Amino acid sequence: MAMDNLVLxxxxxxxxxxxxxxxxxDVLIALAPITIAALVAFTYNALFNIAVCVxxxxxxxxxxxxxxxxxxxxxxxxxxxxGLLLALLLPAKIHWLNMIIASFVAVVIVKExxxxxxxxxxxxxxxxxxxxxxxxxxxxxxxxHLGFLPGGFDGVQAATPVAYIKHGLxxxxxxxxxxxxxxxxxxxxxxxxxxxxxxxxxxYRKVINWVIPVxxxxxxxxxxxxxxxxGLYQILAGGVMLGAFFMATDxxxxxxxxxxxxxxxxxxxxxxxxxxxxxGPSGAVAYSIxxxxxxxxxxxxxxxxxxxxxxxxA
Amino acid sequence: MAELKTFKGGIHPPYNKELASGKAIKAAPxxxxxxxxxxxxxxxxxxxxxxxxDRVELGQKIGEAQAFVSAPVxxxxxxxxxxxxxxxxxxxxxxxxxxxxxxxEQPEFQKRTGKDLDALTAEEVxxxxxxxxxxxxxxxxxxxxxxxxxxxxxxxxIVIINACECEPFLTCDHRxxxxxxDDLIAGARLLKTAVGAGKVIFGVEANKMxxxxxxxxxxxxxxxxxxxxxxxxYPEGAEKMLIFALTGRKVPPGKLPSEVGxxxxxxxxxxxxxxxxxxxxxxxxxxxTVTGPGVREPANLLARxxxxxxxxLEACGGLVGNPVKLIMGGPMTGWAQKDASAxxxxxxxxxxxxxxxxxxxxxxxxxxxxxKCVEVCPMFLSPNFIVQSVKRGQWDKAxxxxxxxxxxxxxxxxxxxxxxxxxxxxRKAKAEIAALKKx
Ligand code: SF4
Ligand code: SF4
Numbered sequence: 001m002a003m004d005n006l007v008l009x010x011x012x013x014x015x016x017x018x019x020x021x022x023x024x025x026d027v028l029i030a031l032a033p034i035t036i037a038a039l040v041a042f043t044y045n046a047l048f049n050i051a052v053c054v055x056x057x058x059x060x061x062x063x064x065x066x067x068x069x070x071x072x073x074x075x076x077x078x079x080x081x082x083g084l085l086l087a088l089l090l091p092a093k094i095h096w097l098n099m100i101i102a103s104f105v106a107v108v109i110v111k112e113x114x115x116x117x118x119x120x121x122x123x124x125x126x127x128x129x130x131x132x133x134x135x136x137x138x139x140x141x142x143x144x145h146l147g148f149l150p151g152g153f154d155g156v157q158a159a160t161p162v163a164y165i166k167h168g169l170x171x172x173x174x175x176x177x178x179x180x181x182x183x184x185x186x187x188x189x190x191x192x193x194x195x196x197x198x199x200x201x202x203x204y205r206k207v208i209n210w211v212i213p214v215x216x217x218x219x220x221x222x223x224x225x226x227x228x229x230x231g232l233y234q235i236l237a238g239g240v241m242l243g244a245f246f247m248a249t250d251x252x253x254x255x256x257x258x259x260x261x262x263x264x265x266x267x268x269x270x271x272x273x274x275x276x277x278x279x280g281p282s283g284a285v286a287y288s289i290x291x292x293x294x295x296x297x298x299x300x301x302x303x304x305x306x307x308x309x310x311x312x313x314a
Numbered sequence: 315m316a317e318l319k320t321f322k323g324g325i326h327p328p329y330n331k332e333l334a335s336g337k338a339i340k341a342a343p344x345x346x347x348x349x350x351x352x353x354x355x356x357x358x359x360x361x362x363x364x365x366x367x368d369r370v371e372l373g374q375k376i377g378e379a380q381a382f383v384s385a386p387v388x389x390x391x392x393x394x395x396x397x398x399x400x401x402x403x404x405x406x407x408x409x410x411x412x413x414x415x416x417x418x419e420q421p422e423f424q425k426r427t428g429k430d431l432d433a434l435t436a437e438e439v440x441x442x443x444x445x446x447x448x449x450x451x452x453x454x455x456x457x458x459x460x461x462x463x464x465x466x467x468x469x470x471x472i473v474i475i476n477a478c479e480c481e482p483f484l485t486c487d488h489r490x491x492x493x494x495x496d497d498l499i500a501g502a503r504l505l506k507t508a509v510g511a512g513k514v515i516f517g518v519e520a521n522k523m524x525x526x527x528x529x530x531x532x533x534x535x536x537x538x539x540x541x542x543x544x545x546x547x548y549p550e551g552a553e554k555m556l557i558f559a560l561t562g563r564k565v566p567p568g569k570l571p572s573e574v575g576x577x578x579x580x581x582x583x584x585x586x587x588x589x590x591x592x593x594x595x596x597x598x599x600x601x602x603t604v605t606g607p608g609v610r611e612p613a614n615l616l617a618r619x620x621x622x623x624x625x626x627l628e629a630c631g632g633l634v635g636n637p638v639k640l641i642m643g644g645p646m647t648g649w650a651q652k653d654a655s656a657x658x659x660x661x662x663x664x665x666x667x668x669x670x671x672x673x674x675x676x677x678x679x680x681x682x683x684x685x686k687c688v689e690v691c692p693m694f695l696s697p698n699f700i701v702q703s704v705k706r707g708q709w710d711k712a713x714x715x716x717x718x719x720x721x722x723x724x725x726x727x728x729x730x731x732x733x734x735x736x737x738x739x740x741r742k743a744k745a746e747i748a749a750l751k752k753x
Contacts, residue, residue, distance in 0.1 A: 005636060005637065006638060006639065006653070007638055007650065007673075007675060010735045011646060011727075012724030012737070014328065014482060014668075014672075018686065020682050020732055023731055076679070117680055251683050257688065304696065306694065308693045308694050309564035309566040310566065
């Protein structure tokens with residue numbers, strides 16, 4: 001009998017179709033609608049930004065793995081996801097060097113130096129974005145002036161939808177515009193609808209569960225209302241949708257357990273509203289999610305589930 | 315339709331029961347040599363009662379238990395003892411074994427008849443189980459007489475017969491449910507006698523409605539027997555999950571079912587107990603499902619203990635396709651074999667051959683904290699953190715995350731996108747923690 005190919009691996013001998021690479025591919029598929037919408041709106045600028053961010057993220061990962069003499073993991077797709085998310089967070093007109101720096105910080109500092117995918121505490125794309133946001137006002141001084149590709153819309157010069165939140169909504173875009181086609185600060189602010197479409201796909205594919213997005217959106221909506229702001233406007237404007245569905249749900253940097261995820265969403269939602277109303281105009285969502293990331297180890301400890309049949313000691 | 319009873323967590327693997335579920339039990343050929351391990355079970359090994367060159371008769375006791383947690387072994391054929399030596403078992407561990415060359419003509423087992431089963435006392439049933447060498451036939455092979463001797467301070471009110479057969483591919487219990495319905499019910503009621511319980515509940519998964527019908531019609535005259543239909547989900551037949559699904563009782567971590575007044579026994583064991591009590595027949599043969607895409611003609615074979623699995627595979631027309639896994643037991647918890655030499659033991663429920671087109675041998679990568687393992691773990695453990703602790707050598711943490719409560723069902727690894735073999739890490743943690751506790 002033909003038994004030369006028998007392998008001796010431990011049980012179970014059957015497995016589902018789950019694979020890290022498949023999940024990353026699903027994230028890329030889910031990002032397709034918003035990416036296409038961004039390309040339509042910002043044409044060459046968006047294309048250039050995405051190419052630079054994705055390309056450099058993959059390049060840095062390749063080099064970092066080689067230097068650390070680790071297996072090259074480009075095929076898991078996580079570098080591509082990081083690069084694409086980074087590009088989507090940035091405005092259309094931004095100097096390419098900014099993007100390279102952000103990408104380096106995201107992939108090399110935040111991810112690889114922490115041990116690679118799975119060990120990082122902070123969301124790489126968000127950290128890279130915030131790094132250049134803070135970094136000596138790079139964004140403010142370089143965009144507009146040094147952007148060298150023609151075409152597209154200059155997002156930072158005009159008042160972004162988020163800027164209206166602090167100073168009142170007179171003249172702000174309508175809900176419908178925010179859902180479908182308003183051009184805000186980042187190239188991904190071209191209609192929440194496209195993001196929701198991707199989010200629905202991720203939920204359908206069970207890559208993410210509903211707890212984090214729903215708690216973030218609900219918290220923002222309710223807290224904004226309580227503080228006298230327009231809750232619906234707040235969840236539609238800026239990067240809340242993208243953050244809630246694609247960044248805060250990042251497997252590696254979000255809590256493991258359902259209750260931990262709910263509290264995580266709550267923390268992020270509260271931070272978003274407070275920063276928007278009382279802090280600076282840009283990056284509220286990014287800062288909030290990074291703050292949430294920092295709480296993850298604690299949340300995993302606190303919300304460790306009780307074992308089957310375990311009685312809680314009173 | 316009302317919601318079926320079940321537990322929380324678990325998975326839905328591909329079941330593939332149809333390969334063998336319609337195949338009636340038939341006798342496997344007698345091999346040219348049977349290899350009977352003197353340790354077939356959890357607990358102490360047996361001492362051989364025979365020596366090289368001795369004649370043995372079918373059913374003769376050839377190994378005597380030396381401790382309470384142990385079970386004697388019996389000759390599965392009439393023949394001559396060829397050797398007593400160490401032979402690797404299906405896990406690869408070497409165990410002392412009696413090798414018998416069978417006579418060319420094998421006798422029929424002489425059934426004793428006329429025994430009044432209702433007159434047996436608890437003590438007598440336990441003694442019968444012990445003498446017949448009964449062990450749990452679902453795989454774990456824990457000596458039955460020990461299990462049916464509950465601690466005095468823990469009265470048992472419910473006997474549960476695990477008729478879930480939640481392991482994919484396997485159908486031996488399904489066949490017993492259909493073909494030995496009356497004997498099974500009688501065996502279950504003997505278990506009830508042994509522990510002094512008030513009732514028997516059969517828990518059957520909803521993919522075996524023919525078995526449910528058979529049980530219900532045959533058990534209708536017994537007010538103390540209930541038949542419950544359970545959701546088809548793995549591991550529905552795990553003791554703690556099954557008890558919870560049927561009774562709502564939760565066995566606390568580290569405790570036995572007797573803690574909540576339950577005894578769980580497998581279908582095969584109940585039938586074997588009936589045979590032992592009514593016929594005086596010791597456990598020397600069992601039904602083994604030989605199946606999988608790599609087996610030409612899947613079948614449910616009544617095989618003598620000690621039959622090499624190669625003989626069973628040949629009886630099923632040999633292998634087809636490109637077999638990459640030869641598994642002793644079910645595909646979720648069974649042991650991969652390097653060849654077909656391992657002999658059948660009392661706990662062998664199946665021989666499953668998987669081919670390259672159904673086996674996914676992905677490479678283990680870093681945990682991405684997706685939480686899927688946590689979601690499916692029926693014990694509500696954190697398999698990812700157990701693995702992380704093991705990798706770091708933090709045994710106290712591994713215990714804190716639940717390594718000792720893991721019953722190795724494999725749900726976590728089944729769902730893990732990073733191909734992490736959690737069960738292997740858990741076994742390592744259990745061994746290390748046990749070693750530390752001894753110190
Ligand atoms: S399923 Fe695998 S990758 Fe996901 S959290 Fe568990 S161990 Fe990590
Ligand atoms: S940790 Fe253990 S009990 Fe939990 S799913 Fe994994 S193997 Fe099963």
